[in-house]
Amino acid sequence: MAELLIPSAQQLIDGEWAAARDAGELRVADPATGQTVQTVACAGRADVDDAVQAARRAFPGWAATSASERGRLLRRWSELIGEHVEDLARFEARDVGKPLSGGRMNIFITQGIIDYFAGAADKLTGVTLPTRTPDYLGYTLQEPYGVCAVIIPWNVPAVLTAANVAPALAAGNTVVLKPSEVAPLAPFALAELARRAGFPPGVLNVLAGVGADAGAALTSHPGVNHISFVGSTTTGRAIMRAAADNLVPVKLELGGKSPNVLFADADLDVAIPAIVGSITENAGQNCYAGSRLLVEASIRDEVVERVAESMRAVRIGPWDADLDMGPLVNEAQYRRVLGFLESAPAEGARLVTGGGPERRADGGWFVQPSLFDGVDPRSRLSREEVFGPVLAVQEFSGARQAVEMMNDTDFGLLACIWTSDVSRALRLAQEVRSGQVSVNQFADAGVIGFPFNMQRDSGFSRGGGYAAMREYTQEKAVAVRLLDRSSVE
Numbered sequence: 001m002a003e004l005l006i007p008s009a010q011q012l013i014d015g016e017w018a019a020a021r022d023a024g025e026l027r028v029a030d031p032a033t034g035q036t037v038q039t040v041a042c043a044g045r046a047d048v049d050d051a052v053q054a055a056r057r058a059f060p061g062w063a064a065t066s067a068s069e070r071g072r073l074l075r076r077w078s079e080l081i082g083e084h085v086e087d088l089a090r091f092e093a094r095d096v097g098k099p100l101s102g103g104r105m106n107i108f109i110t111q112g113i114i115d116y117f118a119g120a121a122d123k124l125t126g127v128t129l130p131t132r133t134p135d136y137l138g139y140t141l142q143e144p145y146g147v148c149a150v151i152i153p154w155n156v157p158a159v160l161t162a163a164n165v166a167p168a169l170a171a172g173n174t175v176v177l178k179p180s181e182v183a184p185l186a187p188f189a190l191a192e193l194a195r196r197a198g199f200p201p202g203v204l205n206v207l208a209g210v211g212a213d214a215g216a217a218l219t220s221h222p223g224v225n226h227i228s229f230v231g232s233t234t235t236g237r238a239i240m241r242a243a244a245d246n247l248v249p250v251k252l253e254l255g256g257k258s259p260n261v262l263f264a265d266a267d268l269d270v271a272i273p274a275i276v277g278s279i280t281e282n283a284g285q286n287c288y289a290g291s292r293l294l295v296e297a298s299i300r301d302e303v304v305e306r307v308a309e310s311m312r313a314v315r316i317g318p319w320d321a322d323l324d325m326g327p328l329v330n331e332a333q334y335r336r337v338l339g340f341l342e343s344a345p346a347e348g349a350r351l352v353t354g355g356g357p358e359r360r361a362d363g364g365w366f367v368q369p370s371l372f373d374g375v376d377p378r379s380r381l382s383r384e385e386v387f388g389p390v391l392a393v394q395e396f397s398g399a400r401q402a403v404e405m406m407n408d409t410d411f412g413l414l415a416c417i418w419t420s421d422v423s424r425a426l427r428l429a430q431e432v433r434s435g436q437v438s439v440n441q442f443a444d445a446g447v448i449g450f451p452f453n454m455q456r457d458s459g460f461s462r463g464g465g466y467a468a469m470r471e472y473t474q475e476k477a478v479a480v481r482l483l484d485r486s487s488v489e
């Protein structure tokens, strides 16, 4: 099998690889070394316009393509991904800095998402509605919007490409995808495989570019009919403002400050590795990262000690060493995380382990997994998304206080409850203000099509699962009066 390569300094519009109109380039660096590993085109406004026009031209044909055929092409795309798992895993790992096995896992998740929507494509239906008499018929149609703009961040580029592009295409939309300028390689590689799978030109267009330039041009383009944005809460607000001018619907998946809530009756042997994994996987650069640990007072000392021990054992290295944790993605992210490590003690938190850069002979943006105890609920570390391997511990007494502390955040992405008391877990799941809840595990392992829901400053979306198909459709209601009785008399 020939290695999957991305053409240098190019982008994929209307089924063709080409340079940006002004020949601009983005350098993509390995976060472990800072060395450039690839260049891609840096799209500007004219490129965005080209991509939107290509998607507009492709839309009528794609929307008219049978849903089964759309599903078949998605399935073929997934098969090609299966043939290039290692190539894709390298793109995903090298781009973000995560260990190769983490990149590989992301590609399997990517493939699973595309498979899911391949199967769902021809199962999207409307409903028939009750009528007052048999003289009427009422029903709904689920119709694609048209051109969907999809803008994603750098932390899990392959997975987020699949999670947004696959349901949009399955539902009959065409797509202009703008991956992050920081990590565009896996999205471009996936787009090349979609091209090989046989998606018609213009159905999926991919261009990278700087957010304030290409991203802003895309969200304000009058040819765009729907915007999906995954990224920071701050940028999400800018996206909504841009969408208001053209009155375009927006799907937002933003930041998080997710709590792990640990009761004294929890199985600590299961919980502690999962809690440490939830803040060190991808170096803590996950929207749902378990960045707050709320622990019942009676087990606090033991838990803090065990979590610290487990964090100290995390093996750190570049993506190709394939250890437990890689560097942060770039210097900006590194400086941001160091800022939190410096401000936390000043705001009263006690540093237990880590707390600074992980210095290595070969450079790179490495920081230590860091644990702070006694974190003030009003401090930055407690309230703001760090997006790094930094865990804030707070103590609670009793379930009532646990609920209050879980909800003491502007975000509402994921809450994880660790207890052997099932009734308590289910009651907490009712009371927490969060789009997702998991019990005795971190996140949604083992559940197929789990909705990736958000609330409050984490956004509003029904990503993941069947509901995502509906996100990418608009509903039309049809009412019919059957006038001609004589036809059956």
Ligand code: NAD
Binding pocket: 151, 152, 153, 154, 155, 156, 178, 179, 180, 181, 209, 210, 211, 212, 214, 215, 216, 219, 230, 231, 232, 233, 234, 235, 236, 238, 239, 253, 254, 255, 256, 286, 287, 288, 385, 387, 454, 458, 459
């Ligand atoms: P970001 O908001 O800086 O950028 C995200 C994307 O938006 C990039 O492609 C960027 O180029 C683009 N962009 C930036 N400014 C823009 C503008 N004015 N108009 C249009 N596009 C613009 O986020 P980031 O630093 O790349 O990623 C980290 C953030 O993503 C974190 O907050 C994390 O929680 C969030 N995230 C959320 C989810 C989720 O599903 N909720 C998943 C992954 C990451």
